[in-house]
Amino acid sequence: MGVGIEVRNLNAWYGANHTLQDINLHIPANQATALIGPSGCGKSTFVRCLNRMHETNPIAKVTGSVRIGEIDIYSDASPVEIRRRIGMVFQRPNPFPTMSIYDNVASGLRLNGFRNRRVLDEVVERSLIHAALWDEVKGDLKKKSGASLSGGQQQRLCIARALAVDPEVLLMDEPASALDPVSTSKIEDLIFQLKAQYTIVIVTHNMQQAARVAERTGFFLNGKLVEFDSTHKIFTNPGDKRTEDYITGRFG
Amino acid sequence: MPNEYRVSTANRMRRMATNHLASGLAVLSTILVVAPLVAIFGYLLFKGASSLNLAFFTKTPAPEGATGGGMANAIVGSGILLAVASAIGVPVGIAAGIFLAEFGRGGKLANLVRFTADVLNGVPSIVMGIAMYALIVARQKHYSALAGGVALGIMMIPTITRTSEEMLLMVPHAIREAALGLGVPNWRSVLSITLRTASPGVITGCMLAFARIAGETAPLLFTALGSQFWSVDVNQPIAALPLQIYVYAASPYEDQIRQAWAGALVLIVLIVGAVSLVRYVTTRGVLKGAS
Ligand SMILES: Nc1ncnc2c1ncn2[C@@H]1O[C@H](COP(=O)(O)OP(=O)(O)OP(=O)(O)O)[C@@H](O)[C@H]1O
Ligand SMILES: [Mg+2]
Numbered sequence: 001m002g003v004g005i006e007v008r009n010l011n012a013w014y015g016a017n018h019t020l021q022d023i024n025l026h027i028p029a030n031q032a033t034a035l036i037g038p039s040g041c042g043k044s045t046f047v048r049c050l051n052r053m054h055e056t057n058p059i060a061k062v063t064g065s066v067r068i069g070e071i072d073i074y075s076d077a078s079p080v081e082i083r084r085r086i087g088m089v090f091q092r093p094n095p096f097p098t099m100s101i102y103d104n105v106a107s108g109l110r111l112n113g114f115r116n117r118r119v120l121d122e123v124v125e126r127s128l129i130h131a132a133l134w135d136e137v138k139g140d141l142k143k144k145s146g147a148s149l150s151g152g153q154q155q156r157l158c159i160a161r162a163l164a165v166d167p168e169v170l171l172m173d174e175p176a177s178a179l180d181p182v183s184t185s186k187i188e189d190l191i192f193q194l195k196a197q198y199t200i201v202i203v204t205h206n207m208q209q210a211a212r213v214a215e216r217t218g219f220f221l222n223g224k225l226v227e228f229d230s231t232h233k234i235f236t237n238p239g240d241k242r243t244e245d246y247i248t249g250r251f252g
Numbered sequence: 253m254p255n256e257y258r259v260s261t262a263n264r265m266r267r268m269a270t271n272h273l274a275s276g277l278a279v280l281s282t283i284l285v286v287a288p289l290v291a292i293f294g295y296l297l298f299k300g301a302s303s304l305n306l307a308f309f310t311k312t313p314a315p316e317g318a319t320g321g322g323m324a325n326a327i328v329g330s331g332i333l334l335a336v337a338s339a340i341g342v343p344v345g346i347a348a349g350i351f352l353a354e355f356g357r358g359g360k361l362a363n364l365v366r367f368t369a370d371v372l373n374g375v376p377s378i379v380m381g382i383a384m385y386a387l388i389v390a391r392q393k394h395y396s397a398l399a400g401g402v403a404l405g406i407m408m409i410p411t412i413t414r415t416s417e418e419m420l421l422m423v424p425h426a427i428r429e430a431a432l433g434l435g436v437p438n439w440r441s442v443l444s445i446t447l448r449t450a451s452p453g454v455i456t457g458c459m460l461a462f463a464r465i466a467g468e469t470a471p472l473l474f475t476a477l478g479s480q481f482w483s484v485d486v487n488q489p490i491a492a493l494p495l496q497i498y499v500y501a502a503s504p505y506e507d508q509i510r511q512a513w514a515g516a517l518v519l520i521v522l523i524v525g526a527v528s529l530v531r532y533v534t535t536r537g538v539l540k541g542a543s
Contacts, residue, residue: 051433053432056429056432058357080435082435084434085435087434090433094424094427094430096430096431097427098451107431107434111441112435161430161434162434
């Protein structure tokens with residue numbers, strides 16, 4: 001089951017650049033929440049704060065609290081534990097270049113010491129099917145390197161890799177930005193299915209996509225969360241003038 | 253097409269000439285690089301091949317003045333020395349490279365390690381031999397293969413350390429993030445992902461270091477010493493190809509001088525063979541499309 005995410009007074013910096021300012025929001029369990037906003041407004045930084053990836057950058061700093069279910073991720077658990085429970089698909093596809101397709105998908109489990117071949121086979125197949133990649137790669141799972149796939153296939157491979165470790169929350173940073181319309185709609189179908197088991201946060205530049213997949217949408221601008229509401233409300237009757245300008249394409 | 257986009261004939265001729273000149277220079281420099289290698293190898297073949305026979309690979313050196321005999325003990329001795337050296341140099345060198353690239357970034361200790369490696373790289377090999385003589389041989393009161401292996405192993409460390417560091421730093425940040433994002437502990441990610449991704453370069457570094465020390469004579473003079481007899485005991489003096497070549501090349505006997513050439517030929521072939529074998533074995537498992 002997915003869990004809800006409660007963000008309180010979240011601030012994040014890259015060096016002196018105050019990238020996120022006083023973010024407060026509640027992301028409900030088992031729903032998809034979309035984050036939109038112009039380039040550089042802090043969407044990626046925000047999702048990276050939700051699984052403690054932000055702090056892997058030596059110049060980065062973060063304050064405030066993020067609760068996932070019952071636990072405060074910054075005080076109750078180690079970053080490793082948090083990242084295992086909160087999966088992430090990065091903005092740019094990053095398969096392991098020296099690993100086969102199979103090994104890429106199995107990597108999360110294997111690197112955590114899981115060795116059962118039969119179960120790994122099952123997990124790899126299921127994850128690739130979920131990520132809408134199975135049909136294209138089932139012939140050369142162990143023959144081809146993850147790096148030999150096309151950009152869009154690599155991104156779906158990364159989605160499969162994240163699903164394989166069975167997280168509770170899935171953070172997707174523009175998962176479809178490198179995909180053609182067919183794979184994009186497959187990914188969107190996937191998001192619909194996944195909601196039953198996971199809580200999903202998806203960053204997107206595609207308004208229609210946000211409208212299609214997400215129950216709730218947040219609009220970021222210059223490091224601030226301008227508006228956070230039901231997707232329907234954001235797209236039909238936004239409460240803030242800046243949100244309206246953005247979604248109607250008047251800037252950004 | 254508008255006129256200003258068209259390349260005039262004179263211009264095109266000039267471009268083609270430049271192109272030919274550049275390719276010509278590239279071919280020339282390739283020849284300059286390859287020629288000495290071919291020349292050395294050819295000369296060794298010419299001088300040494302005739303002395304290569306079964307006895308050369310199966311017998312120990314003939315007694316003073318007698319003809320015949322071989323370098324079997326020196327070939328095996330070199331193998332043992334290089335195995336000891338690699339057992340020390342490869343793990344220590346890679347570990348230091350990992351420390352520099354992944355853990356020590358910019359820290360004082362890292363700078364110290366890097367500085368030490370660079371200084372070590374500049375230490376003349378004869379000095380390394382004397383140092384190991386003082387530290388190991390003088391204390392144990394006997395020459396030994398172990399002391400020779402340690403001297404060679406330490407000489408491998410700086411090359412392996414610095415190439416490993418550079419190769420690890422070339423692994424894209426996104427790949428480390430991918431591993432961390434899966435909830436993989438940092439140490440595990442470094443070993444199983446970063447090091448693995450960098451492994452072709454790291455292996456090349458090890459091979460460079462190996463090839464460099466395989467022909468070293470000076471560090472062995474006061475440590476492994478050399479021997480005319482069979483020995484596989486690391487606590488005893490041991491023969492080595494470079495030492496045997498060194499002794500025989502300066503010999504007054506015609507037969508020994510010929511054997512020195514043959515030894516040099518065998519040494520080169522063995523180095524090239526070992527490097528190729530490692531390359532073959534380590535690239536066999538690499539997948540299509542992996543960089
Ligand atoms: N690694 C970094 N080091 C320094 N500054 C960074 C780094 N990553 C992002 N920033 C800065 O943080 C701010 C927010 O960046 P972020 O990547 O979160 O934007 P984004 O909303 O995801 O943009 P996009 O839609 O283009 O992906 C930007 O001003 C950016 O310059
Ligand atoms: Mg981004």
